[in-house]
Amino acid sequence: MSAINLLSLPVDILILLPEYLHNIEDYMNLASSCRILRRCLDSTQPGTILNLAVAQSKIFFRPSPHFLLVGVARDLGNWARKSKSNETTLSTSMLLGVDGLLSLAQKHCGLSMERIRQLYRLRFEIINPVTNVIDQCVGKQWHSQPNFWNGGADDAYTISADASETFFHLAIYGELFAPDIESFLNGDEASRRLSVDTRLEFVKYCIPDCATSEFVGEGCRRPDGTVDPRRAVEKKAGGPYDPVGGDRIGR
Structure with a gap:
């Protein structure tokens, strides 16, 4: 009787292997081991690939989780457009910042290996060059000018931001909400659009700012004394304005 090995298992079992791997590196190594496994792993569900990628997001997909x-x-925005309930769930997840959005995406979205390859091509063709320009305007390159605060730079009192995260904030916002602009420009009144309030929640929690965390008490009240929800922030544990774990802004 011949010894049983991995490749002797039925195909319907082999295609389930990715669900038991630890990360995307394991997936790539397994897919590269032989043609049989490569063909089997071509059937891996996008949700599984996303979960494996998230497991190594701080190694291969930086900045993480952007x-x-x-x-x-x-895809996450399109899922939210399906119903008011979905949009509410999306908005609630924003209280935890971009980490909350990625966690929600793991439940409802997925990635293909082709999409990952596309993202890597975009990193070198678009992301890195544009990030460099941003860095020259508001990042480390801008602030590294000699005698910066004493005449070395024009408009020294300007925005100070992480160049890479700034790029991804713009890109994520565009991907989430671009279909709403497209439907408006195309005169499509039938398509459901995400609300302005949801956009503001994204700006408040997914593009956090130290000044925003001060919008409590009198700073977020209307003239009639009621709280303006568009200005008020919720200091949720684990979120960007976490009152217990310390201010997570800029981490």
Whole structure:
């Protein structure tokens, strides 16, 4: 009787192997081991690939979680447009910032290996060059000018931001909400659009700012004394304005 090995298992079992792997590196190594396994792993569900990628997001997909999120943001936005309930869930997940959005995407979206390859091509063709320009305007390159605060730079009191995260904030916002602009420009009144309030929640929690965290008490009240929900922020544990774990802005 011949010894049983991995390749002797039925195909319907082999295609389930990715669900038991630890990360995307294991997936790539397994797919590269032989033609049989490569063909089997071609059937891997996008949700499984996304979960494997998230497991190594801080190694292969930096900045984390922004890089992976931009790859699934459009699908996540389209999922939210299906119903008011979905949009409410999307808005609620934003209280945890971009981490909350990626966690929600893991439940409702997925990635293909072709999409990952596309993102890597975009990194070298678009992301890195544009990030470099942003860095020259508001990032480390801008602030590294000699005698910066004493005449070395024009308009020294300007925005200070992480160049890479700034790029991805814009890209994620565009992927989430671009279909709403497209439907408006195309005169499509039938398509459901995400609300302005949802957009504001994204700006408040997914593009956090230290000044925003001060919008409590009198700072977020209307003239009649009621709280303006568009200005008020919720300091949720694990979120960008976490009152217990310390301010997570810029981490």
